Amino acid sequence: MAVVKLQRPKLNFGEKIYFGALIKGFFLTMTHAVKSLLGKSAGAESLASSGLGVTMQFPEQRWDDHLPEYYRGAPALVTDEQGRERCVSCQLCEFICPPKAIKITPMEIPSDDPWAKVEKRPLEFDIDMTRCIYCGMCEEVCPEQAIYLRKDYLFAGFSRAEMVHDKKRLYEIGGVRVGLVNKWNELK
Amino acid sequence: MSDTPSATAELKLPKDLAAEKGLVNVQIDGVWHQFPKGTRMIEACRQAQVTVPHYCYHPKLSSPGNCRMCLVQMGMPPRPAPGQEPQRDENGYEIIGWMPRPVIACANTIGENMGIRTTGDLVTKCREGVMEFLLINHPLDCPICDQAGECRLQEQSVQFGRGVSRFIDMKVKKPKNVDIGPRIRLDDERCIMCSRCIRFMDEVAGDPVLGFTQRGTHTTLTVHPDRLLDSNYSLNTADICPVGALTSNDFRFQMRVWFLKETPTIDVNCGTGTNINVWTRGNKIHRITPRLNDEVNSAWMPDSHRLNFHYIDSASRLTEPLAKTAANHSATTWSAALAEAASRIKAVPAAQVAIIASGRMTNEELFLARTLAAEIGTTQLSLVPRTAEADALLVAADRNPNTTGAKLVLETEDPYAKLDSIREGVRNGSIKTLIVLGEDLITDAGFTADDLQKLDFLVQSSVLANPTADQAHLVLPSAAFAEKRGSMVNLSGRLQRLNRVVELTGQAHDDWEILRDLILALTGEKNEVHHIEDIFKAIAESIPAFNGLTLSKIGHQGTQIAETGYQIPLLANERARKAAGLING
Numbered sequence: 001m002a003v004v005k006l007q008r009p010k011l012n013f014g015e016k017i018y019f020g021a022l023i024k025g026f027f028l029t030m031t032h033a034v035k036s037l038l039g040k041s042a043g044a045e046s047l048a049s050s051g052l053g054v055t056m057q058f059p060e061q062r063w064d065d066h067l068p069e070y071y072r073g074a075p076a077l078v079t080d081e082q083g084r085e086r087c088v089s090c091q092l093c094e095f096i097c098p099p100k101a102i103k104i105t106p107m108e109i110p111s112d113d114p115w116a117k118v119e120k121r122p123l124e125f126d127i128d129m130t131r132c133i134y135c136g137m138c139e140e141v142c143p144e145q146a147i148y149l150r151k152d153y154l155f156a157g158f159s160r161a162e163m164v165h166d167k168k169r170l171y172e173i174g175g176v177r178v179g180l181v182n183k184w185n186e187l188k
Numbered sequence: 189m190s191d192t193p194s195a196t197a198e199l200k201l202p203k204d205l206a207a208e209k210g211l212v213n214v215q216i217d218g219v220w221h222q223f224p225k226g227t228r229m230i231e232a233c234r235q236a237q238v239t240v241p242h243y244c245y246h247p248k249l250s251s252p253g254n255c256r257m258c259l260v261q262m263g264m265p266p267r268p269a270p271g272q273e274p275q276r277d278e279n280g281y282e283i284i285g286w287m288p289r290p291v292i293a294c295a296n297t298i299g300e301n302m303g304i305r306t307t308g309d310l311v312t313k314c315r316e317g318v319m320e321f322l323l324i325n326h327p328l329d330c331p332i333c334d335q336a337g338e339c340r341l342q343e344q345s346v347q348f349g350r351g352v353s354r355f356i357d358m359k360v361k362k363p364k365n366v367d368i369g370p371r372i373r374l375d376d377e378r379c380i381m382c383s384r385c386i387r388f389m390d391e392v393a394g395d396p397v398l399g400f401t402q403r404g405t406h407t408t409l410t411v412h413p414d415r416l417l418d419s420n421y422s423l424n425t426a427d428i429c430p431v432g433a434l435t436s437n438d439f440r441f442q443m444r445v446w447f448l449k450e451t452p453t454i455d456v457n458c459g460t461g462t463n464i465n466v467w468t469r470g471n472k473i474h475r476i477t478p479r480l481n482d483e484v485n486s487a488w489m490p491d492s493h494r495l496n497f498h499y500i501d502s503a504s505r506l507t508e509p510l511a512k513t514a515a516n517h518s519a520t521t522w523s524a525a526l527a528e529a530a531s532r533i534k535a536v537p538a539a540q541v542a543i544i545a546s547g548r549m550t551n552e553e554l555f556l557a558r559t560l561a562a563e564i565g566t567t568q569l570s571l572v573p574r575t576a577e578a579d580a581l582l583v584a585a586d587r588n589p590n591t592t593g594a595k596l597v598l599e600t601e602d603p604y605a606k607l608d609s610i611r612e613g614v615r616n617g618s619i620k621t622l623i624v625l626g627e628d629l630i631t632d633a634g635f636t637a638d639d640l641q642k643l644d645f646l647v648q649s650s651v652l653a654n655p656t657a658d659q660a661h662l663v664l665p666s667a668a669f670a671e672k673r674g675s676m677v678n679l680s681g682r683l684q685r686l687n688r689v690v691e692l693t694g695q696a697h698d699d700w701e702i703l704r705d706l707i708l709a710l711t712g713e714k715n716e717v718h719h720i721e722d723i724f725k726a727i728a729e730s731i732p733a734f735n736g737l738t739l740s741k742i743g744h745q746g747t748q749i750a751e752t753g754y755q756i757p758l759l760a761n762e763r764a765r766k767a768a769g770l771i772n773g
Contacts, residue, residue, distance in 0.1 A: 090331035106441045120332040
């Protein structure tokens with residue numbers, strides 16, 4: 001690897017005592033302070049500022065509407081447009097999950113079930129939200145497009161057990177997702 | 189140069205040198221090797237550590253050559269014209285003329301001066317083509333397929349597959365999720381028609397119930413009408429199936445294989461001592477598969493033995509020492525239990541004490557049982573025989589896994605001889621104290637509850653709750669076969685090793701530790717035996733057959749220590765087929 005030698009910048013006396021920079025910074029801060037008192041901070045409008053600067057008054061004010069499309073909140077399971085559980089419990093998310101937050105117990109779909117053709121579904125699907133690091137690996141690895149990181153981010157509980165999302169809770173958060181996987185249709 | 193014998197010896201060609209040893213020269217990917225005549229090309233490549241991808245070939249089965257995955261390029265020296273000398277390179281090998289078309293490596297045998305190329309354009313193109321054909325009708329339901337993670341089709345499509353399909357027609361529909369037998373599930377869409385299962389059931393299991401019907405892309409694997417795949421060896425078909433067409437009902441959807449850890453150990457359900465791998469995740473056993481050992485079980489195992497592990501974490505598992513108080517048992521501590529046992533044993537004359545041990549115990553445990561008998565001073569030590577019908581393959585009539593070991597360690601011809609006299613002694617009251625190690629006397633040894641009630645003191649070590657334990661004054665929870673280390677000798681005299689697969693449940697103790705602690709409680713001495721290796725060392729010093737061995741020296745394939753004359757029937761079949769050139773072995 002080539003080594004590049006950098007020359008330290010030559011500073012004059014004024015720069016060396018950095019007093020000038022302090023004053024510069026002070027004026028910049030004061031400019032913003034005055035602006036925020038006048039309600040003219042940049043971006044205050046779009047962030048629904050409470051009036052002072054860009055500060056949002058959580059929890060009365062939420063930034064839910066301002067979440068970007070790529071925001072990674074809680075992972076959740078989704079059903080498809082026909083109400084079928086998309087997850088077939090292949091356990092790839094359990095395998096890839098870096099903090100080991102996911103635990104799946106698979107089961108066989110009974111033969112009298114309308115989706116018996118799929119053969120396999122999760123009996124239990126637990127995500128421990130005290131472990132989850134919202135990395136999105138589960139969503140990325142899922143071959144059935146069954147797990148998505150939704151925009152929910154507010155989770156609190158009085159015990160560790162409360163912080164574990166079970167299958168029912170995961171489907172509540174996830175809802176329905178219309179999409180690409182149609183390989184379990186009758187014709188396929 | 190003169191024609192002295194030494195000079196001609198120097199001039200010998202590689203083919204002559206090889207022929208002296210009954211070998212032939214084969215060039216594999218540019219390197220010359222020597223192999224015995226009649227070796228299959230694929231086997232020669234394997235021995236030269238060159239991988240040839242394949243589906244239908246199995247060294248223990250015949251080679252129909254129907255998957256076409258093992259296509260390689262072959263070359264032979266061109267036939268010289270009359271009077272022409274063959275052309276040779278500087279090492280004396282004839283120049284190879286490469287054939288323009290590939291051959292299958294699994295069904296062709298090697299010849300002198302043959303060349304094999306497993307790389308290059310031709311071979312790569314062949315593999316890609318074969319993979320594309322195999323995947324045309326494959327359902328690609330890997331997310332729900334139990335084979336995913338150990339599927340040859342998956343692995344080889346990663347290596348040689350295209351990534352996308354060029355096929356635009358509908359895939360052929362075949363039966364899915366077919367119930368073809370009590371332990372096996374069939375998915376015909378996943379089947380790649382390698383016919384391994386058909387050949388296994390025909391050639392090894394001797395129950396040819398599987399076969400193909402229809403033709404072309406509609407070829408379907410089916411079970412014979414009115415028959416079921418219910419052989420006691422049916423689960424081996426799931427093992428050898430390179431895809432997920434045949435899967436085990438017992439293991440179905442239990443756990444993905446990439447979570448499982450395999451531990452080599454041995455089976456304890458009969459005297460054959462089948463070599464197995466136990467697959468676990470955490471402390472739970474999920475499945476058992478046979479492990480290759482050409483001196484014991486080849487590559488197979490019976491279903492009855494394979495599925496006999498669910499009891500290990502069942503509800504009837506004993507997890508803490510129990511002492512009988514009034515009518516019921518209540519939990520006690522190990523120290524209290526052992527002190528109680530020692531004082532009750534010492535309280536009666538040695539002639540009134542008997543020990544019934546088990547043929548399921550390891551050599552180390554039997555050695556300690558013998559030491560215990562010597563410590564008490566009794567000669568009344570017997571094992572409980574356990575016999576059932578043998579099949580003509582792997583299941584032996586003797587269902588105790590360590591009868592041969594018991595003969596060696598206890599130094600007796602018949603370790604079961606004294607059972608009748610002990611039973612008689614219990615009935616007529618001459619035996620007042622009985623120590624039972626891992627046996628259920630009421631179910632297996634012909635005792636009745638009334639007999640056992642005559643005893644002053646009955647102590648039993650056991651894995652599961654059982655009728656004898658109900659009568660016992662003291663019940664000591666012990667270890668199942670997957671929870672202990674130790675060694676056993678199978679019927680053909682092979683010393684094999686048990687390895688600990690999972691940790692012990694609850695308060696249960698390893699059997700050898702229970703025996704050691706009981707002996708120490710009797711003698712009151714300080715413990716000097718901390719490892720099971722120490723006991724094996726003592727065995728190796730005192731019993732000639734074990735001389736010079738240690739537990740680690742036994743190895744995963746076992747060590748022959750005695751000649752018993754017992755012949756495992758399946759191996760006899762296999763050797764005959766190998767001698768006839770039907771299989772590579």
